[in-house]
Amino acid sequence: MPELAEVAFYSKKWAPGLGERVTEVVCRERARIYRTAEAAQIRLGLRGRQLTEIRTRGKQMMFVFGDASLGLHLGMTGELLVAGRAHEPGKHDHLVIRQAKRSLVFRDPRMFGALKFAPVAEPDWWKELPPDVLSRGFSKDMVLRYACRRAGLPLKAFLLQQETFPGIGNWMADEILWRCRFYPGRKTGSLKRNEIIMIWEETRKVSRTALRVIGERWGDVPKSWLFHYRWRDGGKCPRDGTTLRREEIGGRTTAWCPKCQGK
DNA sequence: GGAGATGTTTCAAG
């Protein structure tokens, strides 16, 4: 489920635990989410420490516990929630961080999510993440350069590259291309300079609004967005009423309007 | 029962 705004939203779920000490960490060690981190390290590393900071960057989250940090990626079906102090872990609750008054829970049925532990507050992997799409580091130049390098990719696949568009996922990529009126299967290399700049601009607009309405309180993005119609069979383009098409492009199911986006 | 799912990594081919 989670893209940029959903990740921001879920990260705040653990906010009630800020400033509180960890009393116990329960890990379902065999779960696949531990393929990138050792359960024993997480258990020992977090125990007794306070949750001091919550950060997100694209689809990545980082929970700082004093001098240690827990990286968390929600994958496809991950979610964070807060439960009671003695919460009995459900079938898909692979990590439960207990505090005096609550449990911080990471639930993930498909287990495409992942964890990272580091005994420092700001680990190297975090420092190396690409600039946020709403930061100054996400520059037109950077996107233009990158478009040259990935000239052979269909636009849909181009927008899903996390090294350039961190946080953009399937629905956001469709939304951005729909706003630009570009056919998602069009090759990136066929775009003119000003068309790439349109992608840069719309990426920021879609991200800003999504963060505001979904990221803050899981609200609804505007009715005029493709978002509301893209999964429904026979869904219509909110701009011109044309029946949307759905096909796999760039390796993911893609919805687009054959009239205003071509093909 | 079968298809498909808001994601990433890995591997092989070009």
Add this chain to the structure above:
DNA sequence: GCTTGAAACATCTC
């Protein structure tokens, strides 16, 4: 060496 596309991962829902 770089780019690209497909497969794999594991479970649930429609």
